[in-house]
Amino acid sequence: MSPKFGTSGLRGLVTELTDELVANYVHAFLSTVRPETLYVGRDLRPSSPRIAKVICETAQVAGVDVVDCGTLGTPALALSSMTAKAPAIMVTGSHIPADRNGLKFYLPEGEISKEDEAAINTAYVSRGRYTGQAEGTLCEQDAETPYIDRYIGAFGAGALAGMKIGIYRHSSVARDTMEAILKGLGAGIVPLAHSDTFIPVDTEAVDPETRDELRSWCRENGLDAIASTDGDADRPMLTDETGKVIPGDILGVLTARLLGAKSVVTPVSSNDMVRRLPEFDEVILTRIGSPFVIAGMVQATHPEVVGFEANGGFLLGFEAQLSGPLAPLPTRDCMLPILAPLVAAKQVGKSLAELVADLPPCFTAADRVQEIDRDKAKVFLDGLITDKTTRTAFFAPFGTIATTDLTDGLRVDFDSGDVLHLRPSGNAPEFRIYAQAKSDDKATTLIKSAYQRVAYEVL
Incomplete structure (x- = not known):
C-alpha cells in the first residue's frame, strides 16, 4: 500500500518513501503554500536523515530558503515555524515501527486541515511544481531553546x-x-x-x-x-x-x-x-x-x-x-x-x-491489534455497523447495547455504563480498541477480552 494521509500526516513504509515520492510531495506542498521559507525537522529514525535531506534539497532547487532545525520534537519545530510565519515539514513516523516513516506538514498558522491534505494530494497527483525566483539558501537554526x-x-x-x-x-x-x-x-x-x-x-x-x-x-x-x-x-x-x-x-x-x-x-x-x-x-x-x-x-x-x-x-x-x-x-x-x-x-x-x-471515577484502557489484514478489518467493522444482528452477537459478552456512535469507527455504550470503541488506524496496519468502565480493573478486563475477539476477526 502506497503512503497516504492518516489521522496526522503522511505515512508509509520506508521502502515506499523513495526520494522521488518525497520530492513530489514536497513540490505538491510548496505549490499549495507558495512560501519563501521552509522549516524542516526530523526524529531519530534511521531513515529520517535521508528523507530530510531530500526535502531540503528539493525545496532549495525550487527556490525556497530552507531552515534546517535538525533533530527535535514536532511541537518545537511547529513553535519556531509558526513564530516565523513560515510553513514546515517534520520527518517522523511518530510511534509506529522504524520500517515506516512519514511527513507532517505545517502551514504558517499551524497544522494542516483535511482540506489542506486534499489540496496537497491533488497537487501530488497532477505533479504540481513550484519554482521561486532563484535557488534557495540553507541555514541551520536552534529551534529547541x-x-x-x-x-x-x-x-x-x-x-x-x-x-x-x-x-x-x-x-x-x-x-x-x-x-x-x-x-x-x-x-x-x-x-x-x-x-x-x-x-x-x-x-x-x-x-x-x-x-x-x-x-x-x-x-x-x-x-x-x-x-x-x-x-x-x-x-x-x-x-x-x-x-x-x-x-x-x-x-x-x-x-x-x-x-x-x-x-x-x-x-x-x-x-x-x-x-x-x-x-x-x-x-x-x-x-x-x-x-x-x-x-x-x-x-x-x-x-x-x-x-x-x-x-x-x-x-x-x-x-x-x-x-x-x-x-x-x-x-x-x-x-x-x-x-x-x-x-x-x-x-x-x-x-x-x-x-x-480526586477526579470523577471514570477509567479507560486502550490497546491495538497490529499487522492486521486491512480488508478483513474493513469487512468486520462494516458488518458491525450495518448489521444489528451481527453487532448484538459480537458485543453480547460485554452486555446489552444502549447506544452506538459512528463519529469515528464504532463506539458502543452499554446499559451498565461500560463503553467499547473500535476503529482501524488511519495510517498503520493496526486496529485500535478503547474501553471505559467505572473501575480500573473492569476497563482492563474489557480491553483484554475485546482484544481477543477483535484479533480473531482482523488477523
Whole structure:
C-alpha cells in the first residue's frame, strides 16, 4: 500500500518513501503554500536523515530558503515555524515501527486541515511544481531553546523544586529537551533506558513489559513520576509515583483545569470524565485526529479553548496566565500535559496518584491489534455497523447495547455504563480498541477480552 494521509500526516513504509515520492510531495506542498521559507525537522529514525535531506534539497532547487532545525520534537519545530510565519515539514513516523516513516506538514498558522491534505494530494497527483525566483539558501537554526524557554518562563524556575522525576529516554527525539525543561523548573532528574536504536513507543498503548519496568524504576529510585514521549514528542507519557501510567485524556483534563479552560475539544474516544467536570462550560467531541480537534476549537464558544486527544497530545488555543504568560500553541504538544499535572500536584501538596483519585471515577484502557489484514478489518467493522444482528452477537459478552456512535469507527455504550470503541488506524496496519468502565480493573478486563475477539476477526 502506497503512503497516504492518516489521522496526522503522511505515512508509509520506508521502502515506499523513495526520494522521488518525497520530492513530489514536497513540490505538491510548496505549490499549495507558495512560501519563501521552509522549516524542516526530523526524529531519530534511521531513515529520517535521508528523507530530510531530500526535502531540503528539493525545496532549495525550487527556490525556497530552507531552515534546517535538525533533530527535535514536532511541537518545537511547529513553535519556531509558526513564530516565523513560515510553513514546515517534520520527518517522523511518530510511534509506529522504524520500517515506516512519514511527513507532517505545517502551514504558517499551524497544522494542516483535511482540506489542506486534499489540496496537497491533488497537487501530488497532477505533479504540481513550484519554482521561486532563484535557488534557495540553507541555514541551520536552534529551534529547541525557544521551546525550552517557553515552559520555564511560563511555570517559573522553582515550579517543580523538590520533585524527583525519571526520564524514560528510549529513542524520543525530545529526551534531552525534557531533561532541560524539568531541570530548569527545579526538579531532580533520573535518566532511564537511553537507546541508540529506535524504539516505537506508543504512549496510548504501553506494553505490559514496559509497564513493569516503569513500576520497578519508581520503586528503586523513589521517584515522584516518570515522564516520556512518543518518537516525535507530540504525545506525552506520565506515570504517578507508583509507576502507573496516567492515561492521556486524564492528563488532558488535569491540564485544561490548571489552565482555566472554558471550552474543551476532544475526540469521541476520550474519557467521558471531561463532560462531568463543572469547570468546563463547553465540551465538543470530534473524530480522532488533531485536524478534527483544531476544527472543533475554531467553533468553540469561549476564547479560553483547549483541545486534547486520548493519546494526551494537547493543543493550547489561548494565552494562559501561569507564573508567566503561555502563548497559544494550537498543535499537538507533549510537554504541557506533562508539566501541568506535576505543577498542579505540587501546588496542592498531593501526589499524582492522589490528584487523579480526586477526579470523577471514570477509567479507560486502550490497546491495538497490529499487522492486521486491512480488508478483513474493513469487512468486520462494516458488518458491525450495518448489521444489528451481527453487532448484538459480537458485543453480547460485554452486555446489552444502549447506544452506538459512528463519529469515528464504532463506539458502543452499554446499559451498565461500560463503553467499547473500535476503529482501524488511519495510517498503520493496526486496529485500535478503547474501553471505559467505572473501575480500573473492569476497563482492563474489557480491553483484554475485546482484544481477543477483535484479533480473531482482523488477523
